[in-house]
Amino acid sequence: MRLTRVRRHTIRLVFPVFLSLVILFGGSSVIDLASRLWLSFVSLLILFVTIPIAARKHWGPEAMVGAILSSLWVIWSFLQQIPLPARIWQSLGDRSAIENGLSLLDLSTTSMMPISLSPDGTRLSLIGILPPLAVLVSLIALGWRYGASRLDWAIPMLGAGSALLGLVQILGGNTDQLYFYEFTNRGLPVGVFANVNHQACFLLMCLPFVAASIGQLRRDWASGDGDHAKAILLATIACTILVGVVAAGSVAGYAMLIPVLVLSVLLARKPKASGRAPIASPAIVVGATLAAVVLVVFSPIIDGLGVTSFDNSEMSRLGIWQVSGKILSDHWLAGTGPGSFADVYRLYENPDAVTATYANHAHNDYLEAMIEYGLPGALIVIVSVALILTLFVRVWTQQQIENRRLKRAASTALLIVLLHSLVDYPVRTPAIACLFATCFAILILSSDDKSKRRPIRKKRPDVFSSEDNRRLII
Secondary structure, eight states: OHHHHHHHHHHHHHHHHHHHHHHHHOOOOOTTOHHHHHHHHHHHHHHHHHHHHHHTBOOOHHHHHHHHHHHHHHHHHHHTTSOBOHHHHTTSSOOHHHHHHHHHTTOOTTSOBOSOSOHHHHHHHHHHTHHHHHHHHHHHHHHHHHTGGGHHHHHHHHHHHHHHHHHHHHHSSSOGGGOOOSSSOTTSOOTTSSSHHHHHHHHHHHHHHHHHHHHHHHHTOOOOHHHHHHHHHHHHHHHHHHHHHHHHTOHHHHHHHHHHHHHHHHHHSOOOTTOOOOTTHHHHHHHHHHHHHHHHHTOOOOOSTTSOOOOOSTTSHHHHHHHHHHHHHHHTTTOSOTTOHHHHHHHHSOGGGOOSOOOSSOSOHHHHHHHHHHHHHHHHHHHHHHHHHHHHHHHHHOSOOTTHHHHHHHHHHHHHHHHHTTTSOGGGSHHHHHHHHHHHHHHHOOSSOOBOOOOOOOOOOOTTSOHHHHHHHO
C-alpha cells in the first residue's frame, strides 16, 4: 500500500512535466528522431510505474473497449514482424518486389519473411505508440481528481505557448533557431511542430478548453479580483490561439475553425437557471459537424504538397490518393506494416515523375492505416471512430453527465483530429497523439474515482477478552 501511494505521488509530479515535454519535443512525424526515441524510453518507465495503479481502478465499458482496441493494435503490429513461411507471406499481397530483390541477391525466394515490408520502420512505429499510451494510462491511474480535472487550464496554456512561439517565428528577425526541426515549414508559424497544418490542428484542439474555462468562470462569477484576472487571462489566451490559427494559413484549419467556433460558443455560454439545454443545440452540433466534413474534404484549390488540392499532379493529394489506392488494392488483407508507407509508395509511383519532393504519408490517415495494417487495422479503426463518435453524441445530448463542460471540450478536440485525418496525418505526431489520448481519458474517466480494493477482513474478536465479547457469544 505504501509503495502504491509513493507511485501515485510520483505520477502527480511527473505527469505534467512529461506532457509538456511531449508537446515540446514531439511535434514531428519522423519516427527515427532521437527526441522521439527518448520520449518513448521515458514513456516505458512511466508505464512501468502506472500500470499497476491503473489496473486497480474501476474501468467502465468505454475504457475497456479502448484498452481492447489498443491491445489489438499493438498485438497486430507485433504479428506483422514475425517471419512466416514463403507460401504464407507470398499469399498476403503483392510481394513481387521482395521476390525480385531476393533473386538479384542470389537468395532463396522460399526464405521466411515477415508481413511488414519495412521491419525497421515497423519497430520504430511500435515504439512510437508508447507516449500516448503512457499518457492514457497515467490519467487513468491518477483519476479525475488528480488528473483530468487539472487539465482545464493546462491545455489552453500549452496551446497559447505554441501559438505565441509561431508568431515570434514570423515576426522576429533571425528566427532559424526557433524552429525545432530540420525538415519544417520555415517562414511559417509552425510553433513547436514541424508542419504548419499540425500546428493549426493542435491550436484548434486547445480552443474548446478555453471556451469551457470561460463557461465555468461565467457560471461561478462572483465579480471578485480573481474572477476579473481569470477573465483577462482567458481572453488573452483565446485571442492568441485564434491569431495562431489564422496566421498558420492551413486550409483544413480554416475549414475546421467554423464548427470549432460554433461548439466553443455553446461551451462558453452561461447555463440557464432551468438547467435545460436548448432544443436547437443537438441540431447545431450535427450541422456544424457535417459542415466541417464538407469543408475539410472539399476545401479550395491551393498548389503544393500538404494542402488540399483538386490538381491531379503526382504530388497533389488526389495524385497521392490514386497511387495509395493501388497499394491498398494489392495489400488490403494483411497490410504492408506500420511505418512502411514511404518505402512502399516508391515502388508504385511513376518513375518519370519523381522529383526531390516525395510523399512520406498518404495525407489521409484512414487510408494509410488500411495500407499499413490491412483488414485487421481497418476494423480496429472503424470501431475506434464509432466509439469516439458515440461518446461525442452522448456528452453533447445528455445533460446529467458530470463535468460535462470539460468532457464536451475533449470530445470536440477528438472530433477535430478525426476530421483533420481525412486530409492529413495529425495523430502521427506524438504531441497531437498524446493530446488525443488525454482527451479520450477525459471522456472515459468518472469523477467518482473508484478503485478495486480488496475487502478488509475484520479481526475476529477474542471472546475471552471482555464482558462484551462474552455477551456476544451468549
